[in-house]
Amino acid sequence: MAQSLPQVPGIRLASVPAHIKKWQRDDLLLIEIAEGASVAATFTQNAFCAAPVIVAKEHIARGGIRALLINAGNANAATGDKGLENARQCCAGVASALQLEPQQVLPFSTGVIGEHLPVQKILDAIPAAVTSLVADGWDAASRAIMTTDTRPKTASRHVEIGGERVVIAGIAKGAGMIQPNMATMLAYVATDAAVAQPLLDRLVKEVVAASFNRISIDGDTSTNDACVLIASGATGKMIDDEASDDFLRLKAALEEVHIELAQAIVRDGEGATKFVTVQVNNAASSKEALAVAFEIGESPLVKTALYASDPNWGRLVMAVGNAGIEDLDTGKVSIFLDETQIVENGGRAEGYTEEAGKKVFAQADFTITVDLQRGSACEHIWTCDFSHEYVTINAEYRT
Numbered sequence: 534m535a536q537s538l539p540q541v542p543g544i545r546l547a548s549v550p551a552h553i554k555k556w557q558r559d560d561l562l563l564i565e566i567a568e569g570a571s572v573a574a575t576f577t578q579n580a581f582c583a584a585p586v587i588v589a590k591e592h593i594a595r596g597g598i599r600a601l602l603i604n605a606g607n608a609n610a611a612t613g614d615k616g617l618e619n620a621r622q623c624c625a626g627v628a629s630a631l632q633l634e635p636q637q638v639l640p641f642s643t644g645v646i647g648e649h650l651p652v653q654k655i656l657d658a659i660p661a662a663v664t665s666l667v668a669d670g671w672d673a674a675s676r677a678i679m680t681t682d683t684r685p686k687t688a689s690r691h692v693e694i695g696g697e698r699v700v701i702a703g704i705a706k707g708a709g710m711i712q713p714n715m716a717t718m719l720a721y722v723a724t725d726a727a728v729a730q731p732l733l734d735r736l737v738k739e740v741v742a743a744s745f746n747r748i749s750i751d752g753d754t755s756t757n758d759a760c761v762l763i764a765s766g767a768t769g770k771m772i773d774d775e776a777s778d779d780f781l782r783l784k785a786a787l788e789e790v791h792i793e794l795a796q797a798i799v800r801d802g803e804g805a806t807k808f809v810t811v812q813v814n815n816a817a818s819s820k821e822a823l824a825v826a827f828e829i830g831e832s833p834l835v836k837t838a839l840y841a842s843d844p845n846w847g848r849l850v851m852a853v854g855n856a857g858i859e860d861l862d863t864g865k866v867s868i869f870l871d872e873t874q875i876v877e878n879g880g881r882a883e884g885y886t887e888e889a890g891k892k893v894f895a896q897a898d899f900t901i902t903v904d905l906q907r908g909s910a911c912e913h914i915w916t917c918d919f920s921h922e923y924v925t926i927n928a929e930y931r932t
Contacts, residue, residue, distance in 0.1 A: 538671035538689050538702040542725040543567035543765025546670030548677035551658035553606035553644070553651055559677040561655060563662040564601040564721065565631065570765045571730045572598040573737040574639070577758040584609045584616030584650075585640040586757060588624065592636045596730070599633050601761065602659075603641040603719065605678050605706075609650040610642075610756040619650040626656045630663045643680055643706065643719055643757050675704040678719055682706050683801055688793035692786040694779045697769045699726040701786055705794040707758075707801075720745065720760040720794055726783055727766035729773035736784060737762040744791035747914045748799050749830045762787070796915055805917035807839045810900040812913045817905075821858055822912035825903055828856040830916030839918035844890025846875045853903060865906040871899050 544566060548559040566572065574593055576586050592598065602623055609616050624638040642650065675685035686705040691698055707718030728736065741760050772779050800808050811830045816822035829835055829852040838845045849868055854861070868876035870893040875885050893899050 538687050539700050540668040541700050541702050541723045541765060542767035543570060544723045544763065545666040545668055546674045547662040547665035547667065548670060548673040549658050549662045549665060551604065551654045553604055553654060559673060560605040561658050561662060562603040562674050562677045563627065563659070563666065564674070565666050566599050566763055567765045567767060568599065570763055571728050571733040572761065572763050573730070573733040574759055574761045575737055575741050577756060579756045581611060581756050583642060583757040584612055584620045585642045586759065587617060588620040589639040589641065589759065592624070592639055595636050597637050598639055599637040600627050600631055601639045601641065601721065602627050603678055604655060605680055606644040607648055607650050608642050608644045608646045608757050610646040612647070612649055615649060619652045622652050623655050626659045630659050639761070641719055641757070641759055643678065646756060671702050671704060678704065678706040680706065686794055686797040686801065688790045690786040690790055692782050694726050694772070694783055695769045699724055699768050701790050703790045703794055705798060707798040718745065718758050718798055722761070722787065722790055723763040723765060724783070724787070725765050725768040727769055727771045728764035728783070729771060732773060732775055732780065733762060733764050735775070736787060739784070740788045740791045743788050744795040748795050749827060749914060749916050799915045799917050802917040806897065806920055807918040808898045809839060809916050809918070810913055811916060812900055812902040812911070814902065814904045814911045815906050815908060816910040816912070817908040819910045819912050822910050823914065825853055825856040825858065825905065826912055826914040828852045829901060829903070830914050833919060836919040839894065840920045842891060842894040844870060844875065844887065844894045846881070846890070849901065850876060861905070867904040869902040870894065
């Protein structure tokens with residue numbers, strides 16, 4: 534169950550219905566940011582990035598961001614010049630209502646690709662959003678950005694910075710079309726700490742690398758994903774030294790929040806019944822370790838075996854072999870299911886029993902560990918299974 538999030542000084546939020554789809558719920562989120570705040574973000578690497586991503590990149594490069602506008606139900610992706618015009622119209626609508634410049638607004642959209650944004654519905658809802666802005670709007674915000682999610686995703690921490698207590702709060706959405714280097718997910722994390730812009734730009738990349746870039750639901754990278762990190766600067770002195778204890782404490786707490794949100798996305802994967810950590814040890818490099826981990830975590834054959842609670846270790850061996858590792862000595866590879874060794878020296882482990890493997894695979898949460906014995910690099914990712922429900926959800930997504 535999602536936790537109730539604390540207020541973040543310098544941040545106000547409002548969730549209102551714009552009726553973008555035929556649902557009776559809030560589907561438009563406005564986040565107002567205090568003047569002087571630092572804002573950083575990472576965006577999808579999909580070449581077909583959505584119109585709001587293009588516009589948000591343009592605006593954030595200028596600095597001085599004061600508001601975010603997020604709609605659910607329509608991705609405004611693959612919509613050409615009209616899509617860009619629609620995204621800019623929405624920014625202008627927020628800017629007019631909050632007495633800002635359009636370039637101070639970042640737009641975000643999530644939903645069906647290839648349909649034009651119902652701009653007038655959004656513009657009509659903006660005045661209600663502005664009058665509804667409140668500091669304690671995080672919980673409603675976490676629900677307003679949902680699409681195929683079955684539950685909201687929230688996380689928070691408190692940490693002492695420079696003798697003062699600062700807060701971190703974050704929300705995320707995402708359940709399918711999730712793959713590393715961001716995905717059809719949106720995440721918004723804010724703190725009242727004051728962080729110099731260059732350090733915040735670095736922070737968002739580093740915490741995303743440790744969290745959202747280590748998850749995979751189905752191996753597909755979407756057109757709309759973004760992760761935004763906001764430091765309102767309402768509390769404490771400016772953090773501008775990456776070697777300072779204040780920076781390191783804040784970074785650790787931010788990483789915890791991002792990891793909690795990333796794992797929540799995997800646990801809510803479309804139709805998912807299993808949460809699986811794939812750990813790769815003793816690789817020649819981090820890149821190599823992650824290649825093996827993602828090959829396992831994204832293999833449809835492995836993922837369906839997970840759903841069936843079938844410890845088909847041949848599929849794991851197959852995935853390791855498909856990772857493209859040059860000169861891999863398969864005779865040195867070992868694989869474990871939690872503490873149960875299933876593969877030893879490239880073959881079935883002596884003493885392994887099918888019953889022991891089934892016992893682990895039947896769990897809702899477990900770890901697959903691969904030891905390559907090629908070096909000292911170790912990496913991990915988080916993934917889930919493929920179920921009948923995944924097919925149903927995606928087959929019926931537009932109906």
